[in-house]
Amino acid sequence: MHSQLPRHLWSLVKPRIVALLCVTGVFAVYAAGGASLGTVASFLAAGALVAAASAAYNCWYDRELDRHMDRTADRPLPSGDLDHRVAFAFATVLLAAGTAVGLATLPVETVAYMLAGAASYVLVYTVGLKRRHWLGVVLGGSAGSFPVLAGWTAVRPLAPEALVLAAVVFVWTPAHAWALAVVYREDFTAADVPTLPVVASAKRVRRAVWYSAVGTLVVAATAVPFAPAPYATVLAVGGALFLAGFRQFHREGTDTAAVRAFFTSNTFLALLFVAWGVGGATGGVGPAGRVAAAVLTAGTFGWLWTRRPALDGVTSAPAVEADWVAARLGRAAEYVRDNAHPPSPSNSD
Numbered sequence: 001m002h003s004q005l006p007r008h009l010w011s012l013v014k015p016r017i018v019a020l021l022c023v024t025g026v027f028a029v030y031a032a033g034g035a036s037l038g039t040v041a042s043f044l045a046a047g048a049l050v051a052a053a054s055a056a057y058n059c060w061y062d063r064e065l066d067r068h069m070d071r072t073a074d075r076p077l078p079s080g081d082l083d084h085r086v087a088f089a090f091a092t093v094l095l096a097a098g099t100a101v102g103l104a105t106l107p108v109e110t111v112a113y114m115l116a117g118a119a120s121y122v123l124v125y126t127v128g129l130k131r132r133h134w135l136g137v138v139l140g141g142s143a144g145s146f147p148v149l150a151g152w153t154a155v156r157p158l159a160p161e162a163l164v165l166a167a168v169v170f171v172w173t174p175a176h177a178w179a180l181a182v183v184y185r186e187d188f189t190a191a192d193v194p195t196l197p198v199v200a201s202a203k204r205v206r207r208a209v210w211y212s213a214v215g216t217l218v219v220a221a222t223a224v225p226f227a228p229a230p231y232a233t234v235l236a237v238g239g240a241l242f243l244a245g246f247r248q249f250h251r252e253g254t255d256t257a258a259v260r261a262f263f264t265s266n267t268f269l270a271l272l273f274v275a276w277g278v279g280g281a282t283g284g285v286g287p288a289g290r291v292a293a294a295v296l297t298a299g300t301f302g303w304l305w306t307r308r309p310a311l312d313g314v315t316s317a318p319a320v321e322a323d324w325v326a327a328r329l330g331r332a333a334e335y336v337r338d339n340a341h342p343p344s345p346s347n348s349d
Ligand code: HEM
Pocket: 016, 017, 020, 021, 024, 071, 125, 136, 137, 138, 140, 141, 143, 144, 145, 169, 173, 176, 177, 180, 266
């Protein structure tokens, strides 16, 4: 069992989520004008540790609830592979280490935003709202905005641009979470988690997800006047593809469309922040830079869609389309074979 401990602890911190939080946080540092490599490294270490701690506290608190969902039942705490006291101690060590690194190297305001993010995720969302109200994802989802505020204030005081970037994550979160909850609605129902797809009609969910997706673009667009050129390019190209993903879900409401929308949403958010950060860090970007941003954005979405990521066994649309084509071709081949009788002797002359 002990040889499994590192793997269990790793799964506790939800690494992919922490990675996206680090992307939004670090590129907010660059969006604010950039900082020395040392400050960026400290920010990454403190931010990743605090975010990892909050994910671990979430897993610790939810260990009973997670036993009721197929998606989470085999996590180390609900499966009994990891002692919950070890998980709690681990989360506390991560939180203490992240806070200590932050206080030693970053402005206190930055550390305060990191801790506010952790409090929002663990106390507001996990403890307070997740089991009680569908609005939990909206209010608790504000946790995702804090890494942006932390990143910006590591460089300079808050400014309207930072608030817009933070608002982009805030408006983006419900679309992300509810698209996913559509695919896992039976799991959430079994665990009595009143997320929107559990408590509302499919039509209402589609509409709410669509508003959140459109709202993300509208809020992101308000930043264009003070954002560097690659940001506007990624917003235009990526925004169109992001909207296409969610439009398909809005129209069809299928699990397949929800999966595509979910993965699209993560990619789009990451690219927006990368574009602003890279644009901010490199100063003036000419037409070549804009074209590169457009090609990279379209290429990333294309790669993602053809890679056919899956959730709960449901693949995103291209795989289904490919299967559909293969099935049609297979059926056509069968038809040709079954109907290709050799000419009967009576007709042969
Ligand atoms: C209350 C708000 C949120 C809820 C309810 C939510 C829910 C979820 C859930 C249930 C998963 C699937 C986890 C699994 O693999 O079992 C997930 C994945 C993920 N979430 Fe969220 N999320 C929220 C906010 C955020 C925020 C703020 C971010 C980052 C900015 C984020 C980034 C991600 C990423 C990167 C993944 C992994 C996708 C993958 O598997 O490739 N989420 N989310």
